[in-house]
Amino acid sequence: MTLLHVERAVTGWRRPAHRPVCFTIGRGEIVALIGPNGAGKSTLLNALTGNGARLFSGHIHLTPEARVGVQTQHQPPVAGLPLTGSELLALTEARPDGLPQGLSACLAQRLDALSGGQRQYLALWSILHSPADLLLLDEPGNHLDRTGLASLPAALRTRARQGVGIVLVSHDARFTQACADRAVEVEPLETDDAN
Template sequence: MSAALLRLEQVVAGWTAPATRPLDLLVDAGSIVGLCGANGAGKSTLLAAVAGRAQVFHGRLWKKPKIRCALQTQEAPPLAGLPLSGRELLALTGAAADGLPSWLADCLERRLDRLSGGQRHYLGLWAILNAPAELLLLDEPTNNLDAAGVAHLGAALRRRAGAGCGIVLVSHDPAFVAATCDRVCRLEAPDGR
């Protein structure tokens, strides 16, 4: 029997005003749920609401008590002049380098601002994927990744789910969603798009 980690009942979320249609969603331990829909449907806003960054205007958002969540956003932190290496980033998040693909493991001693956009993105994802959390919230995790990165990410997500982690991911990549997610929830924009 699965254990519920997250339950949304008719949740309407937003920042200063409601930005989503009501949504019901259940995420169990070990499951990967995809959120799909047009731009403006509120997918990222719903992830932010689950993480406590956006407001819930209506409905009920329940998380397992004392659950640890890790959120990956599309926002790229400014790195110019930041003398932080890939290994130091992983240490800050408590993530291990074990399992990193060789094309990224070989870059761990380099400063983040000297890595390519794809390398930085995947390293940031790896830090989230391996953070000590029971619920992962991923916003467009395949952005900036090549085919090898997407394949490695899918396998890493399956391993985390297999270890009992619940995962909610937003994606516009239908092939990735079909290959990775156990269930897909399609959101419609508040204006019906």
């Protein structure tokens, strides 16, 4: 079943950011959007979620009944907020089953008492394991420590095997090779193209 079909889409904020992009993703697939910094990968992801970026040309068709989960590069602002790991997971209805052992032991602690890597992994887990059909992840490996980064491809694969489609943005070629079924290159729009 197709969850998302992107056909010759050009997106951007004030002006087109990248060349036309085409891809389709169904249940259980992982598609990586790759490309150099500033190519417009995150912008495209923002357009997919309807979070402000514009679609200048082409089509984006998202299956209406698909439940979408979104993880951005922003870390949740939790310093000074009395919120535990368990409470963060409960907000997105994510289950803690399968969390790495070190992290499941931290669930009762306030998030601002954890390390940056632990906090980022929990924030990612809260989206990754929320009830969703399609997950859009922007640089999911950012801010993770070495252990978290090493366990991430397996975590994504497990989720895909459960029937979830995953679109991820990453500039890390090794990471995308380890987990994605295919990669779609997003190329920046040259000035001549824009004209």
